[in-house]
Amino acid sequence: MRIIVEKDYKELSKKAANILASQIILKPDSVLGLATGSTPIGTYEELVGIYKKGNINFSEVVTFNLDEYYGLDSSNQQSYYYFMNKYLFRHINIKTENIHIPNGRTKDVDLECRDYEERIKAAGGIDIQLLGIGRNGHIGFNEPDVKFEALTHLVTLDEDTIKANSRFFPSIEDVPKQAISMGIKTIMRSKKILLLASGRQKSQTIYEMIKGKITPKLPASVLQLHPDVTVIIDEEAAILLK
Ligand code: F6R
Structure with missing residues (x-):
């Protein structure tokens, strides 16, 4: 793991x-794995800035998002599509047909999950996967006690995650209880992984992910086994690593 503070x-x-x-x-036709949540917002803003200066072109880029809430339509303001x-x-010249996000309103979850994996494979696999990390160590929506061999699947969100994500919803009751998420195996198949974490509230999780033992109790710890992971953290998130 390469750690950048x-x-x-x-x-x-x-x-x-x-x-x-x-x-x-x-690689202009790169396949990017993308994440939502608060952490990558600044990265997307910077990336849009680089695009607006004319330095990058998304016309050949293909994207796959990590996850989507189950039951939310893409037009719903809380959906990850939105x-x-x-x-x-909407700020870049990516082709709509090159954007992939699990369909949260699918009538056949198993088919949607299998199809998502097929689409990743057909695109040639993910070149670089961007990740945030939950305070409970989740990546994507792979919550503690996940099976490391899981591919894209329907997950039930942890109480912790529902609480953390309720900040984006009118009330905690409105947070969906399930999501479709890439599995740990899907994430581990990416050629490169870029994990971001910011703030002191993530410092313990970051410490355990890097220094702790590899365990499904902290799903992100599996990244210790991946050959090409870059972790970018700010000083606050790195506080326990000193
Ligand atoms: C988002 C995702 C989640 C978040 C994680 C951290 O697509 O899969 O694993 O990366 O919950 O969220 P933030 O960045 O809001 O702390």
């Missing part, structure tokens, strides 16, 4: 955007 969230976001931009410059449009897709 940046001064603050702004610097972390710039660094992550630069890594994604260079990936696109080196989020991705708001922060990234």
Whole structure:
């Protein structure tokens, strides 16, 4: 694992955007794995800035998002589809047909999950997967006690995660209890992984992910086994690593 500590969230976001931009410059038809949540918002803003300066072109880029709430329509303002449009897709020249997000309103979950895996495979696999991390160590929506061999599947969200994500919803009752998420195996198949974490509230989780033992109790610990992981954290998130 390569650990990069940046001064603050702004610097972390710039660094992550630069890594994604260079990936696109080196391979214009890159397959990007993308994440939602608060952490990557700054990265997307920086990436849009680089695009607006004319330095990168998304016309050949293909994207796969990690997850989507089960039961939410793509037009729902809390859906990850909506989020991705708001922060990234509507600002860049990506082709709509190159955007992939699990369909939260599917009538056949198993088929949707199998099809998602097929689409990733048909695209040639994910070149670089962007990840945030939950305080309970989840990546995607792979909650503690996940099976490391899982592919894209329907997950039931932890109480912790529902609580953390309720900040985006009118009330905690409105947070969906399930999501369709890439599995740990899907994530581990990515050629490169870029994990971001910001703030002191993530410091314990980051410490355990890097220094702790590999266990399904902290799903992100599995990343210790991946050959090409870059972790970008700010000083607050790195506080326990000193
Ligand atoms: C988002 C996702 C989640 C988040 C994690 C951290 O697509 O899969 O694993 O990355 O919950 O969220 P934030 O960044 O809001 O702390």
